Amino acid sequence: MNRTTILKWISGVCEGLLAIPIAGGTFIVSMSWTPLLFMFALHTVTLILSIKDARFSAGSILGMITSFIGAIPIIGWVMHTITALVLLIDAAIETKN
Structure with missing residues (x-):
């Protein structure tokens, strides 16, 4: 498994945790929206590395x-x-390949 796939798994799980209806919203608000900034940075790094690895990440x-x-x-x-x-x-899908 390459680094891009691992970052997609990590960012997908983090997004899933933020999607928990009340807990995710409470976490985001209690941390003054810092998790959203962290996720933006994580997605940016994942996108840059996926482009470098020729595995575009929509x-x-x-x-x-x-x-x-x-x-x-x-x-x-x-x-x-x-x-x-x-x-x-x-x-x-990338893990299966």
Whole structure:
């Protein structure tokens, strides 16, 4: 398993944890939206490394958008859920190859 796949698994799991309806929102608000900044940085690093490895990552771009939209309560929850699914599916496909 290469570094890009590992980062997709990690960012997918983190997005999934942020998508937990009340717990994820409470965590984000209690940390003054710092988790969204951290996730933006993680998605950026994942995207850059995936481009270097010739494994483009649409999930990372979606994650970067989610980091900005994540501050809106219901829309943020939906975006975190979608991003987690996209990243985890992409990582699972890369793991099989």
